[in-house]
Amino acid sequence: MTGKRRIRIMVAKPGLDGHDRGARIIARAYRDAGYEVVYTGLHQTPEEIVEAAIQEDVDMIGLSSLAGAHNYLFPRTVELLKEKGADDIVVCGGGIIPDEDIPTLKAAGIREIFTPGTPLDVIVKWVADNVEPRGEY
Amino acid sequence: MNDLVENVVKGDIRAVARLIRDIDDGIPGVREALKALYPHTGKAYVLGITGSPGVGKSTLVDQMVSHLRRKEKTVGVLAVDPTSPFSGGAILGDRVRMQRHSLDEGVFIRSMATRGHFGGLTQSTRSAIDVLDAMGKDYIIVETVGVGQDEVDVVKSAHTTVIVVIPGMGDDIQAIKAGILEVGDIFVINKADREGSDKTLSDLRLMIDMDQKKYEDGGWKPPIVKAQAVFDKGVEEVLEEVEKHRAYLLETQGEIDFRRSPKRVREELMDLVKNRVIEEVLGKLTETGDFDAAVEAIARGEKDPYSACDELVLPRLEIH
Ligand SMILES: Nc1nc2c(ncn2[C@@H]2O[C@H](COP(=O)(O)OP(=O)(O)OP(=O)(O)O)[C@@H](O)[C@H]2O)c(=O)[nH]1
Ligand SMILES: [Mg+2]
Numbered sequence: 380m381t382g383k384r385r386i387r388i389m390v391a392k393p394g395l396d397g398h399d400r401g402a403r404i405i406a407r408a409y410r411d412a413g414y415e416v417v418y419t420g421l422h423q424t425p426e427e428i429v430e431a432a433i434q435e436d437v438d439m440i441g442l443s444s445l446a447g448a449h450n451y452l453f454p455r456t457v458e459l460l461k462e463k464g465a466d467d468i469v470v471c472g473g474g475i476i477p478d479e480d481i482p483t484l485k486a487a488g489i490r491e492i493f494t495p496g497t498p499l500d501v502i503v504k505w506v507a508d509n510v511e512p513r514g515e516y
Numbered sequence: 517m518n519d520l521v522e523n524v525v526k527g528d529i530r531a532v533a534r535l536i537r538d539i540d541d542g543i544p545g546v547r548e549a550l551k552a553l554y555p556h557t558g559k560a561y562v563l564g565i566t567g568s569p570g571v572g573k574s575t576l577v578d579q580m581v582s583h584l585r586r587k588e589k590t591v592g593v594l595a596v597d598p599t600s601p602f603s604g605g606a607i608l609g610d611r612v613r614m615q616r617h618s619l620d621e622g623v624f625i626r627s628m629a630t631r632g633h634f635g636g637l638t639q640s641t642r643s644a645i646d647v648l649d650a651m652g653k654d655y656i657i658v659e660t661v662g663v664g665q666d667e668v669d670v671v672k673s674a675h676t677t678v679i680v681v682i683p684g685m686g687d688d689i690q691a692i693k694a695g696i697l698e699v700g701d702i703f704v705i706n707k708a709d710r711e712g713s714d715k716t717l718s719d720l721r722l723m724i725d726m727d728q729k730k731y732e733d734g735g736w737k738p739p740i741v742k743a744q745a746v747f748d749k750g751v752e753e754v755l756e757e758v759e760k761h762r763a764y765l766l767e768t769q770g771e772i773d774f775r776r777s778p779k780r781v782r783e784e785l786m787d788l789v790k791n792r793v794i795e796e797v798l799g800k801l802t803e804t805g806d807f808d809a810a811v812e813a814i815a816r817g818e819k820d821p822y823s824a825c826d827e828l829v830l831p832r833l834e835i836h
Pocket of ligand 2: 573574575609659
């Protein structure tokens with residue numbers, strides 16, 4: 380038994396927009412960096428995302444949103460994690476997010492926001508620098 | 517660790533999720549947890565679903581979960597996807613098709629990668645099945661891509677193994693014949709909305725009939741079901757065949773005890789013992805550098821590999 384924890388990441392797409400190309404590209408980049416990525420697909424509610432994240436015991440959730448409901452969906456996800464006692468799961472977000480929304484989102488507990496110009500390797504590297512395997516049960 | 521087991525038995529989601537993670541990551545303490553868990557296992561009915569990539573396994577699993585839930589059965593799902601041999605990472609995407617069950621408390625879904633599990637995928641999956649069993653799930657469905665021997669072995673731990681194929685897989689049917697046919701209890705021709713399902717049906721039937729003798733002696737003859745999982749067609753028929761197979765097992769082997777049948781137990785125990793011996797002996801050999809030293813000695817022509825092997829292994833066989 381090696382006993383080495385591997386980082387697991389959930390890539391989720393809350394909200395109504397129907398494009399998941401971005402989310403898939405990110406998922407692949409994480410995989411190529413050696414992470415295990417659970418992908419949930421489109422149109423997820425924060426409730427569904429959080430429940431899945433707990434069942435999957437992921438260390439991080441990457442939320443992707445293009446449709447502008449991030450100001451509700453992202454903080455709601457963090458809030459639900461807290462309610463479930465799972466707020467040691469790191470949440471970050473990406474997508475089309477106006478700069479002026481970022482401080483509010485960070486204050487709500489979203490650890491980092493990646494906007495469309497961010498290079499993939501920066502997004503991937505961020506995990507290595509900021510995400511640890513979750514604490515003991 | 518014992519708290520963890522207690523909470524698993526109570527059905528606590530976080531405990532279940534964490535114990536499976538510990539199994540996956542090979543955390544040493546997990547062995548004790550599995551010992552404590554074992555008395556709580558043996559109640560669930562385990563289904564294995566396998567088949568080539570993209571044939572609709574996850575879609576079928578998703579529909580089966582819905583049907584079982586309508587019958588008020590609780591369900592655990594283990595969805596296994598391949599680890600990338602290049603990075604060691606994986607994209608676990610089966611969940612996409614099943615996510616509508618995410619909020620249903622009677623359903624627990626877990627994605628697993630095939631990654632270099634110590635003791636192999638089969639071992640980890642068996643242990644994860646035990647966890648879902650102990651948490652009280654009535655049915656446990658394990659999905660794997662039927663490509664390698666590992667994945668085929670995994671579904672062998674199931675009570676009933678379902679092989680999914682699609683029309684027009686002429687060559688693939690040959691491949692099935694080579695390895696998977698023997699383990700299939702039920703065959704599903706999915707995507708029967710596509711052309712060629714009758715041809716696939718007769719090809720399959722021909723292959724199954726070749727084992728005629730086995731069935732004449734009272735063996736189980738695998739039925740073939742046509743399905744369109746995405747349209748929820750044929751799913752109930754698949755479940756009916758599962759129940760028939762279950763009845764057959766009950767009649768011939770005492771169903772639930774099936775996973776504890778001497779044959780099965782022998783296999784599982786042999787795997788455990790093998791892995792443990794490898795871990796204890798090989799693990800220590802590589803740690804101490806004795807192995808590398810022996811390699812060098814053989815390369816320099818100072819030693820023959822047979823003596824080196826004896827010298828490495830024999831003193832280490834007395835493990836407390
Ligand atoms: N036409 C048709 N398409 C189907 C049917 N069942 C599933 N599909 C589609 O087949 C594709 C693959 O389905 P999955 O359920 O993901 O297949 P899978 O075997 O789990 O795939 P992997 O896990 O990647 O090997 C999806 O686009 C499904 O919608 C069917 O009965 N008919
Ligand atoms: Mg699948």
